Amino acid sequence: MINTLRRVTFGLAVVTSLCVSAYAGELTNSAKKIEDLLAASQPVAAYDVLLEMSDKVWAKLPMKVRNAQYVQEIYSFRRFTPKESAVFKPNETHIIYAEPIGFTYGTTTSGEREAGFRIDFSLSDATGRVILRRSDFLKIDLPLGANNKEVHLNLTVDLTGLPEGQYESHYVIKDKYSEKQDQISLPFAIAK
16 A cells, blocks of 8 residues: 555656656747847847747746735836825725736637636624625726736725724635636724
8 A cells, every 4th residue: 555655656746747847848948949039130039939938837827916905096007006004094995906917818709808807805803703705796807908917906995884993804816717716815904
């Protein structure tokens, strides 16, 4: 039994190693091709290979949300005014900036490229008890011109009537075009 388990474990390690090596080799080959194209004064072709390589890496990523934070205002990707603290006045709107990566690209019924997200929301109090939960709280469909990777979400939440205290908001961000998802949690306080 132990020998069989060792053989299976060794076999899985070999298969995993071969898959990682093949993928790493593919990236190395693409990088070499980019260098060769640049050396041959073909920057447009080199850039096209770079985009192809980027799409291959992106497709293998799990979906993750990075740079999630409370902000005062959002202008565009990575351009926003941060909120100085996570303390909100009663009835103040919460604005959250978040950058999803590794999502799956989709196509609308009219044939346009897009990214789509469905967001579940829950709110817990200082003890960790969930006091509010909403499935598909937000639905966001972002039209894209291509496989854009500089995508940000603007999550605006109105918690009017929430009494003073310590809370934590939780967002499950689900990819519309795959089973990928990620969760972010942001603590905050309501105080006058």
